[in-house]
Amino acid sequence: MKQLAPWKAGEQDTINAVLRRAAERHGDRIFLEFLGDEYSFAEVSRRACRLANGLSALGVKQGDTVVTILDNSADAVFIWLAINKLGAISVPINTALKGEFLRHQVGDAGAGVIIAEHDYAERVAAIADRLPELRTLVYRGDMPNLPGFKQSMLPWSEILSTNTADQDVDVKPRDLAMLIYTGGTTGPSKGCMISHNYAVTFAHQMIRLTARTQDAITWTPLPLFHKNAVCSTVLVNLMIGARVSIYTRFSVSNFWPEIERTKATDVAMLAAMFPMIAKAPDNDAMKRCYGQLFAAWGAPFPPDIQAIWKERFGVKHTVAGGFGLSECSLMTLLPFGTPARPGSSGLRNEWFDVRIVDDNDVELPPNTPGEIIVRPRMPHIMFEGYWRRPEDTLKVMKNQWFHTGDIGMFDEDDYFYFVDRKKDYLRRRGENISSFEVENAFRAHEAIEDVAAHAVLDPLGEDELKVTIVLKAGAQLDAETLCKWSIEHLPYYAVPRYFEFRTDFPRSPVGRILKYELRDQGVTPTTWDREKAGIVIKKR
Structure with missing residues (x-):
């Protein structure tokens, strides 16, 4: 370090x-x-x-x-x-x-x-x-x-x-x-x-x-x-x-006309906006604006989508290097011009002291996932607590460190990597499973619109992995076929036991999937169970 x-x-x-x-x-x-x-x-x-x-x-x-x-x-x-x-x-x-x-x-x-x-x-x-x-x-x-x-x-x-x-x-x-x-x-x-x-x-x-x-x-x-x-x-x-x-x-159809009208040199957007623009059909305004944008900033901004923006639209710089929360802005960031590393979200910075710890708040070595905790290195650069909720503020300030509830790690050169939400990070039969990585794997399936990977409590008292899936319009897929597909695409220990198809997820007003509701619902009457179906996974 x-x-x-x-x-x-x-x-x-x-x-x-x-x-x-x-x-x-x-x-x-x-x-x-x-x-x-x-x-x-x-x-x-x-x-x-x-x-x-x-x-x-x-x-x-x-x-x-x-x-x-x-x-x-x-x-x-x-x-x-x-x-x-x-x-x-x-x-x-x-x-x-x-x-x-x-x-x-x-x-x-x-x-x-x-x-x-x-x-x-x-x-x-x-x-x-x-x-x-x-x-x-x-x-x-x-x-x-x-x-x-x-x-x-x-x-x-x-x-x-x-x-x-x-x-x-x-x-x-x-x-x-x-x-x-x-x-x-x-x-x-x-x-x-x-x-x-x-x-x-x-x-x-x-x-x-x-x-x-x-x-x-x-x-x-x-x-x-x-x-x-x-x-x-x-x-x-x-x-x-x-x-x-x-x-x-945000509007896909109005994006390039707006860039042309305003003579914009850079854009600030989020998440799904970038791939939607990247995959949209050509239009005349887009062609006229080739090379106009100096930079596009936002997160997440996957490397493959960044490459499309640079090649197809002539954007000189794509920026996505940072990790932060409402409580503590950017705990890590990648200064402009600093080489990025695949999957990383920036470097340590002078504003925050960020550590990766185990369940006892003992700091872990590089390349080892653990909970992200943080404290400021300057006055009044983090949140001042939760409004009218001193008890909730104290809950997250254990050992005088803000506990983010997220899992991450630093490599030996202080590049940071987000792994998962702590509540969604499972340990099943001796193996750590990141719901974040499981979800990314399933989203690669051509029939899947969205997926949530989450824990359900097994009768033996251990976490089991369940995926709740929303299919694309008109797509046909059954649980057994998807399970067999996942065996070929995931490590044996990350293949879910439970599969369930729905038309949508329980969501917050801003569209975030409420995983705690899915966890509480557990195994429902429409949940398919791999073990009951007799599918055996070999360690490999």
């Missing part, structure tokens, strides 16, 4: 200071573009000031939470910055949430003011009687029809003050800027408390990762209710004086 950096102060900063510096340095240069509307650095600052003054008139003060349920728009950027100007805490909520999912996060945040698109306002009204701290609902767009809504309701125009004076609020780097709610795949979602300095540090990490410069025009369709879009795109470009173009939502 290389010599690790000592504790140091780092660059303590705030989002508010970043905005003020950007407005002073870059003034009337265009910073933000949305569907043809353009806003300079100075105008973005003025809009944020106007909204901050409007929120102040509603009684929003330092330390208050303000919930936003907004689609991508320039206004979504302005209101985020406005909330922070007051020293208040921005709580961007996923626009897919409704019912109890929505009530849980909004109620947990405890906001007195909620700002929502007019159609999402109806969802808020439906749960308003269970939101005791709500006093004002601000709607954006047409006035919603909310019969029986008892709290105050105002249009967006009412909070857009004519007063452009900046707020005189002493906001410190350690103060909270936002709450980002976790996905809740293992239980109720929790609000990660993100400080101003955490957000700015994450942006610094992204600059190191992408080498983005002032000449960049960054295009992204990522939702602004995610920390990724806000910090790794908007805040980064605000810091370096570059331009950002925000799109409503």
Whole structure:
């Protein structure tokens, strides 16, 4: 292991200071573009000031939470910055949430003011009687029809003050800027408390990762209710004086026309977006944009898909080197220009002390999988805990280290490799099985749309492996045939005992598979059992 950096102060900063510096340095240069509307650095600052003054008139003060349920728009950027100007805490909520999912996060945040698109306002009204701290609902767009809504309701125009004076609020780097709610795949979602300095540090990490410069025009369709879009795109470009173009939502057909229209030089996307573009048919805009993109960033971004982007689209750099969580931004990253290694997710960095440990928190040697634990090397670069949940915070801070619940390893040169979620990492008859690797193997089958590999408890008290499968439309496949296929494609010890076909998985509102529900359901009446079918696997 290389010599690790000592504790140091780092660059303590705030989002508010970043905005003020950007407005002073870059003034009337265009910073933000949305569907043809353009806003300079100075105008973005003025809009944020106007909204901050409007929120102040509603009684929003330092330390208050303000919930936003907004689609991508320039206004979504302005209101985020406005909330922070007051020293208040921005709580961007996923626009897919409704019912109890929505009530849980909004109620947990405890906001007195909620700002929502007019159609999402109806969802808020439906749960308003269970939101005791709500006093004002601000709607954006047409006035919603909310019969029986008892709290105050105002249009967006009412909070857009004519007063452009900046707020005189002493906001410190350690103060909270936002709450980002976790996905809740293992239980109720929790609000990660993100400080101003955490957000700015994450942006610094992204600059190191992408080498983005002032000449960049960054295009992204990522939702602004995610920390990724806000910090790794908007805040980064605000810091370096570059331009950002925000799109409503991802669309394969509109991708290249948008790249051509905005003259984008780099794109920030996620996961399935990259292969969808890579495998889409040619179009005229794509051909005209060959070589226009300097960089494409996102994760996961498999090497084979990166190769397609470079060869087919003329993209000079594809970037995917980093591993992080809502609680601790990027624990590892690959500085721009550093050689990557297949399957790795970056290197150790100066911001975090990351270790791989066994169940007793004893550090493991290189190339040995174990739980990833982490602590900061600078003040206020990790989350400040879970909002209103000190007990949950203490649970993950064993031995004064944040325990991620993920399995990973470092090689002898400090390259990091993600292995699996700890809850999904099985040990069966003396062999370790990564559900992550099992799922990747099954996704190679031409008939499979998606798969979840997970444990079920065997009557003898040991974990057994089950795969729950969703087939592609029109595909035909039975469990025995798939089992025999898996014997040829997986190590003998990773061949599942149980197989089950479904039309879909239990999912969270953001689309993540709820594996804990699959584990709890265990062996169902429609589960096929390899051992009962008499299929014997030979060790090989």
